[in-house]
Amino acid sequence: MPELPEITAHAERLADNWMGAELTAFRPLHLTALKTYAPQPKEAYGRALTGTGHRGKYLYLHFDELTFVIHLMQGGRLRPDPKQSKKPRGGMARWVFADGGALMLTEAGTEHKAGVWLVTGDPEGQEPVDHLGPDAPSMSRDDLATALASDNTRVHGFLRDQRRIAGIGRLLSNEILWAAKLSPFAMTRKLPDDDIDRLHAAMASVIQHHIDFERTLDDIGKSADRPSAVHHRIGFPCQDCDDEIRSVEYKRYTVAYCPTCQTGGKELADNTTSKFLK
Numbered sequence: 109m110p111e112l113p114e115i116t117a118h119a120e121r122l123a124d125n126w127m128g129a130e131l132t133a134f135r136p137l138h139l140t141a142l143k144t145y146a147p148q149p150k151e152a153y154g155r156a157l158t159g160t161g162h163r164g165k166y167l168y169l170h171f172d173e174l175t176f177v178i179h180l181m182q183g184g185r186l187r188p189d190p191k192q193s194k195k196p197r198g199g200m201a202r203w204v205f206a207d208g209g210a211l212m213l214t215e216a217g218t219e220h221k222a223g224v225w226l227v228t229g230d231p232e233g234q235e236p237v238d239h240l241g242p243d244a245p246s247m248s249r250d251d252l253a254t255a256l257a258s259d260n261t262r263v264h265g266f267l268r269d270q271r272r273i274a275g276i277g278r279l280l281s282n283e284i285l286w287a288a289k290l291s292p293f294a295m296t297r298k299l300p301d302d303d304i305d306r307l308h309a310a311m312a313s314v315i316q317h318h319i320d321f322e323r324t325l326d327d328i329g330k331s332a333d334r335p336s337a338v339h340h341r342i343g344f345p346c347q348d349c350d351d352e353i354r355s356v357e358y359k360r361y362t363v364a365y366c367p368t369c370q371t372g373g374k375e376l377a378d379n380t381t382s383k384f385l386k
Contacts, residue, residue: 109182110328111165112244112275113315117322118186119160119167122211125188130156130206131171136224137199141213143223143236147174152226163237164274169203176203177225177236183216185328200224240274245315247273249308256296256304263299263307264292264363276311279331280318282339282364284310291371292356292363338364 110118134149136142142149152171161168167186169176178186189202189212198214200222205211215222227234242251255272256263266272267281276284285292288310290303299307321335322328332340337347342355342364351368356376367373 109165109277110180110184111277111280111318112162113280113318113322114328115162115165115167115180115275116319117325118328119162120323121326122167122169122186123160126157126205126209126211127159128156129209130154131203132206133202133204134176135202135204137196137201137212138220140220141201141222141224143225144227147226147228149226152176163231164240164243164270165277166237168231173229175227175231177227177231178213179221179223179236180213180328181215181221181223182219184213184222185215186211186213187327188212240270241272242274244273244275244280244311247308247311249305252308252311253301253304256299260295260297262292263290263294263296266296268361275315278361279334279336279339280314282362283318283335283337284314286338286364286366286370287314289369291376292365293376338366 131152131154133153152174155171155174157169158172159170161170165179167178167180169178180186184200189196189210192202192204192210196212196214198216200213200215200220201224203211213222213224225236231237241255256266264281264285267276267284268278284307288306290307294303317335338353341353344353345351346353346366346369349366349368351366353364353366354375356363363376365371365376367375
């Protein structure tokens with residue numbers, strides 16, 4: 109799933125290429141694509157794209173006071189659609205503009221969870237972003253410390269919880285914790301001040317590094333091509349200490365880490381078979 113750096117850079121590309129384009133039609137291409145019933149998309153017709161943006165992993169397309177909020181989910185993409193086929197493969201929704209151009213939301217696979225919401229006014233406080241915590245780059249060190257103390261949970265899961273911090277997913281969680289030299293299973297309320305300092309610094313540096321990388325691309329790339337110290341390097345030597353990068357596998361995500369750098373040399377294990385390292 110695209111995370112905050114990918115969404116940030118993609119919003120910038122959309123602004124560069126589509127700003128000022130007048131919307132003439134919005135067409136859901138799948139029954140589940142449009143998640144709202146009011147306002148009606150036709151209320152945006154005749155309006156120009158006045159801005160783009162994002163909140164966490166959600167993209168914004170602004171047409172004056174109307175905003176399309178888009179979630180790409182796992183396999184979604186928002187790209188130019190020059191062919192405008194009647195039944196495009198993976199098509200979820202299409203925006204058509206007065207100059208004949210179009211953007212299409214597609215989703216690979218069969219889940220069809222990518223979606224579009226249309227809201228009036230500031231999207232903040234409205235579905236689907238009303239449940240989100242602050243965007244990760246906006247969090248101060250004290251904000252992070254307060255959030256960490258609000259619940260005693262494993263820090264890897266904490267970073268991925270969009271209600272606490274918006275925009276961080278599987279890859280960034282692994283990369284941030286490696287950069288901070290913290291165990292993925294460290295408990296949030298037990299982190300000493302020095303660990304919180306390193307975690308906050310790692311969040312800022314890793315996210316900015318990934319934003320800088322994404323800005324070099326013409327489109328949202330593949331996860332495997334993104335900068336990675338541990339996430340896509342399981343079984344390879346750690347670039348800092350040469351220990352082997354290990355993993356704990358779950359159904360929907362993988363925890364990747366370096367034992368020497370992060371867990372005092374201990375190997376973590378799924379608690380279905382043994383105890384977690386705290």
